[in-house]
Amino acid sequence: MTGVLAAAACAPNECLAVPTNIAFGAIAALMIYAAIRVVTTKNVVHAALFLVLVLMGVAANFILLQAEFVAVTQILVYVGAIVVLFLFGIMLTKAPLGRSDDLDNLKNRPYAILTALILMVVLGGSLIATFGNDKVALTAPNSTEVVADEIFGPYLIPFEVLSVLLLAALIGAIVLVRKD
Amino acid sequence: MLLNQFLLLSAVLFCIGVYGVIVRRNGVLVLMSIELILNAVNINLVAFGTMTDAAIGQVFALFVIAVAAAEVGVGLAIVLLIYRNRQSIDIDELDELKG
Numbered sequence: 001m002t003g004v005l006a007a008a009a010c011a012p013n014e015c016l017a018v019p020t021n022i023a024f025g026a027i028a029a030l031m032i033y034a035a036i037r038v039v040t041t042k043n044v045v046h047a048a049l050f051l052v053l054v055l056m057g058v059a060a061n062f063i064l065l066q067a068e069f070v071a072v073t074q075i076l077v078y079v080g081a082i083v084v085l086f087l088f089g090i091m092l093t094k095a096p097l098g099r100s101d102d103l104d105n106l107k108n109r110p111y112a113i114l115t116a117l118i119l120m121v122v123l124g125g126s127l128i129a130t131f132g133n134d135k136v137a138l139t140a141p142n143s144t145e146v147v148a149d150e151i152f153g154p155y156l157i158p159f160e161v162l163s164v165l166l167l168a169a170l171i172g173a174i175v176l177v178r179k180d
Numbered sequence: 181m182l183l184n185q186f187l188l189l190s191a192v193l194f195c196i197g198v199y200g201v202i203v204r205r206n207g208v209l210v211l212m213s214i215e216l217i218l219n220a221v222n223i224n225l226v227a228f229g230t231m232t233d234a235a236i237g238q239v240f241a242l243f244v245i246a247v248a249a250a251e252v253g254v255g256l257a258i259v260l261l262i263y264r265n266r267q268s269i270d271i272d273e274l275d276e277l278k279g
Contacts, residue, residue, distance in 0.1 A: 031193065039196055047209055051212050051216075054219065061189070062226055066230060067229070077245050077246075082252050085253065089256040090208055092263070093207075093208065093259065093269050095206065102205065103206050104205065105204070108203050119198060124188060127187045127188060131183050135231075136181045136230050136231050137230065137231065138181070138230065147238045165250055169251075169254050170253065172254055172257070173254050176257040177260050
């Protein structure tokens with residue numbers, strides 16, 4: 001009841017926050033589950049498919065942050081290209097397609113869990129201490145236009161360098177795996 | 181929405197990625213864990229960009245996506261080359277640099 005009253009009393013911009021927060025919670029839970037499955041599953045192909053779930057969740061987060069262009073690019077590049085590349089990599093290295101028990105280094109597992117937990121405590125603690133109750137300002141109406149102006153204005157040279165980097169990576173990959 | 185909810189989600193993703201990089205033996209799975217880390221960084225960039233109401237965060241996220249695509253291309257080529265030379269992509273067996 002108090003929640004309904006609070007929702008009725010809020011400013012128009014903040015009323016939107018209740019459904020988006022619910023959506024965020026669901027997406028975040030799905031992403032964390034899928035990410036844990038990526039690093040723990042015993043089936044290589046399942047890892048690639050769970051990676052798709054994580055990447056879609058990241059794209060949904062971009063939409064929640066009003067970055068539609070980045071979200072579409074994320075789906076096109078990651079789900080459309082990179083996951084397919086991963087599946088080709090799995091196929092070409094003749095990875096075991098079913099369950100296999102030697103995907104993990106059991107000797108390293110305690111250290112890995114320790115490292116991840118320490119990182120989580122340090123990162124989480126410093127984030128909560130630094131950005132306690134800072135809000136995200138969801139006001140930008142034309143973010144794609146602004147992004148285009150930024151890329152083809154002040155960041156034109158990094159953009160062109162990036163094109164050359166992609167070309168170099170493409171040629172490098174071909175040269176590396178060419179048989180002769 | 182709070183800024184911290186995005187930052188904490190990306191911190192969790194980052195830590196899961198670090199765990200995967202350390203614990204996995206299959207080269208392709210290590211590359212997948214690196215993708216998790218890069219995506220965590222992207223969420224951070226876009227969230228900070230939205231917080232400061234500047235498009236620069238999204239621009240950098242786009243750059244990171246492009247660099248990640250190049251990285252996966254070259255990385256998978258290297259993994260393929262390792263497989264061709266050794267018939268295995270077990271990262272733990274690549275210890276020639278050990279003294």
